[in-house]
Amino acid sequence: MKWYETKGRDSDVFVSSRIRLARNLKDYPFGERLDETSRREIVGKVRGVFEGDPGYTFTDFSSLPENERAAAAEENKVSPEFARSSKTRGVVESSDGVVSVMILEEDHVRIQSILPGLALEEAYDRADSADSALDSKLNIAYDDKLGYLTHCPTNLGTGMRASVMMFLPGTVAAGGIRSLANQLGKIGLTVRGMSGEGSAADGCLFQISNQVTLGVTEKETISKLADVTGKIAEQERTFRKKLLDADKDGVSDRVMRAYGTMLYAVMIDTKELLRLYSDVRLGVCLGVIDCVSVEKLDGILIRSMPAMLMKAHGGKMTAHERDRARAEGIRKILSGSDKE
Amino acid sequence: MLCERCKKNEATVFYRETVNGKERSLSLCADCAGEAKKKGEIEDLFEKENFFGSGFFEDAFSGADKLLGSLFGIRELPGRTKEKVKKCPLCGATFSDLVNSGKAGCPECYATFSEELSPTISRIHGTTSHVGGAPAAYKKDREKKEKIKALEAELKSAVKDEEYEKAAKLRDELRAARAEGSETK
Numbered sequence: 092m093k094w095y096e097t098k099g100r101d102s103d104v105f106v107s108s109r110i111r112l113a114r115n116l117k118d119y120p121f122g123e124r125l126d127e128t129s130r131r132e133i134v135g136k137v138r139g140v141f142e143g144d145p146g147y148t149f150t151d152f153s154s155l156p157e158n159e160r161a162a163a164a165e166e167n168k169v170s171p172e173f174a175r176s177s178k179t180r181g182v183v184e185s186s187d188g189v190v191s192v193m194i195l196e197e198d199h200v201r202i203q204s205i206l207p208g209l210a211l212e213e214a215y216d217r218a219d220s221a222d223s224a225l226d227s228k229l230n231i232a233y234d235d236k237l238g239y240l241t242h243c244p245t246n247l248g249t250g251m252r253a254s255v256m257m258f259l260p261g262t263v264a265a266g267g268i269r270s271l272a273n274q275l276g277k278i279g280l281t282v283r284g285m286s287g288e289g290s291a292a293d294g295c296l297f298q299i300s301n302q303v304t305l306g307v308t309e310k311e312t313i314s315k316l317a318d319v320t321g322k323i324a325e326q327e328r329t330f331r332k333k334l335l336d337a338d339k340d341g342v343s344d345r346v347m348r349a350y351g352t353m354l355y356a357v358m359i360d361t362k363e364l365l366r367l368y369s370d371v372r373l374g375v376c377l378g379v380i381d382c383v384s385v386e387k388l389d390g391i392l393i394r395s396m397p398a399m400l401m402k403a404h405g406g407k408m409t410a411h412e413r414d415r416a417r418a419e420g421i422r423k424i425l426s427g428s429d430k431e
Numbered sequence: 432m433l434c435e436r437c438k439k440n441e442a443t444v445f446y447r448e449t450v451n452g453k454e455r456s457l458s459l460c461a462d463c464a465g466e467a468k469k470k471g472e473i474e475d476l477f478e479k480e481n482f483f484g485s486g487f488f489e490d491a492f493s494g495a496d497k498l499l500g501s502l503f504g505i506r507e508l509p510g511r512t513k514e515k516v517k518k519c520p521l522c523g524a525t526f527s528d529l530v531n532s533g534k535a536g537c538p539e540c541y542a543t544f545s546e547e548l549s550p551t552i553s554r555i556h557g558t559t560s561h562v563g564g565a566p567a568a569y570k571k572d573r574e575k576k577e578k579i580k581a582l583e584a585e586l587k588s589a590v591k592d593e594e595y596e597k598a599a600k601l602r603d604e605l606r607a608a609r610a611e612g613s614e615t616k
Contacts, residue, residue: 115538120522121535121537124524219564226566233569234541235561235565235573238561239561240541243534243535245555247541247552247556249563249564251563303555303556303557304556305558307562307563308562308563
């Protein structure tokens with residue numbers, strides 16, 4: 092299963108939900124203080140926790156070619172920082188692709204789980220079960236007062252980042268992103284644009300996550316994030332409706348033009364892709380267009396990222412080659428598609 | 432608190448260093464701190480854009496003294512041996528290593544430099560006390576402690592209310608709770 096090709100709850104606004112837990116082994120230093128022997132030991136120990144469990148597979152991440160490492164980041168399986176380095180490191184992945192355990196990211200272990208739509212609690216449960224497996228077999232660095240001990244003091248406590256990727260074209264059109272970011276900052280949440288090429292505004296994708304990890308429980312963090320983003324989603328739906336009410340033909344025209352480009356263009360770069368994705372996705376959510384699904388569009392977006400294209404191609408490509416492959420890939424996905 | 436040099440102005444700069452295991456601390460006003468800096472008695476802290484460095488002494492400074500905000504920290508004085516400074520027993524990091532990188536050297540650093548780190552942690556999170564989940568081993572221990580604490584409180588109020596029968600029962604429960612798990616160790 093790919094999270095980006097599966098229908099999730101409230102997928103009109105919520106693209107994905109993600110939980111990350113930072114964990115460290117008690118007897119090892121962090122980051123640059125780790126020598127190669129210790130790095131190998133840690134990879135071996137964490138790998139050992141999941142060995143024998145058919146639900147998980149291990150990959151020696153450092154042995155993967157650069158393209159594949161970058162593609163894993165574009166799929167949101169691992170963090171971009173993790174993908175960039177070629178140092179000794181590994182990934183343990185659940186067979187359904189939901190959980191990935193990054194070994195030797197900034198912390199010794201980062202457990203991540205990602206699900207489509209709004210599904211923070213489910214994502215937490217999945218991460219938590221991998222975490223339980225980890226602490227049943229290894230000595231995890233923990234302090235009664237400070238909680239889980241992490242490389243960076245910003246992650247102390249629960250060591251948890253909960254985040255949702257939201258699709259907010261209505262809020263963008265209404266000029267509400269800046270004030271949203273300000274308001275969120277005041278209540279301990281942050282908003283970031285989608286990582287990778289192209290600016291956030293192009294795809295109207297924003298990642299909202301908790302900032303504070305100490306002095307709050309995992310449950311409180313998740314329910315606060317769900318509450319707040321639920322309100323943002325309500326507001327977003329209102330903005331979209333206003334947009335449509337104000338200029339139905341204008342909106343429909345934009346949506347259909349974007350869809351037409353997806354169907355017939357020969358070259359599409361990432362920046363244009365993000366705009367097309369955003370316009371068509373909005374059209375689907377507003378009922379302007381019904382020949383493609385939201386999850387198909389999310390799949391198109393991820394599969395059209397530069398490293399994902401090169402991974403599918405099996406080697407390096409120039410920007411020109413990528414733009415052509417991107418347009419071709421989109422056409423293929425759309426032609427094999429109809430309503431599900 | 433008054434400046435310990437001039438004994439006139441309010442102290443706004445708090446300097447501490449550990450040399451040869453001996454701690455020296457100074458509480459100075461901005462003027463005297465400036466003088467002390469000129470004389471080389473206390474040293475600059477490099478200004479760094481990180482959690483430990485920037486604004487580390489924020490609490491100690493009023494807004495007007497912002498200029499001095501980056502001046503002082505806990506660093507070794509020139510000419511004195513570096514290896515005498517407090518080091519983390521697990522990874523060997525000094526507090527200035529933490530300040531420079533903005534990150535801990537190992538899990539043990541948090542215990543080694545707990546006092547030094549406390550204001551920073553508090554500034555980031557607004558608190559220094561964890562309330563969330565724990566590894567299974569710690570969880571058991573914490574549940575035990577919490578149970579004992581709750582029983583102690585109940586016992587206290589039972590005694591206060593002169594409910595001696597209830598108190599006796601609680602005392603037995605408390606004894607059992609305290610003994611729980613300890614015989615296996």
